[in-house]
Amino acid sequence: MPADDPRATLCNDENRIVVPIIEETLDVRKRIVETGKVRITKTVTEREEVVDIPFLRTEVDVRHVPIDRFVDAAPPIRHEGDVMIIPVMEEVLVVEKRLKLKEEIHVTHRQTEYHDTQTVVLRRESVSEDRVVSADYGEQSISSS
Structure with missing residues (x-):
């Protein structure tokens, strides 16, 4: 091995060779990349239109x-032309006054005569008069009873 070979530095011993183990990993990431823009514009237009809509109104007259x-x-409920007639009823108490002979009471008078002996005190007044005649006429005494 030449001296400038990077693997030669990995040897530190004459008989041994050290080989490094390398592992590669993958790092995947996403990123947003703007490739263009879209602009949306909304436009509202108005128009007037005349519409004839029929409506029905009903009026009720209650008498x-x-x-x-x-x-x-x-x-019953009845109709006379376009008038509906609804009878309204009321129950009323009808009182009638009449004479009814309920009973008779019979009373009988009886007279009986009886005699009873009683002692009764009776009073009687009597009057006596004495008249005296003066001397001119002669004295006389007149009594009356």
């Missing part, structure tokens, strides 16, 4: 019509 009469049964 309360008082009837105030008695019926035997509830009348």
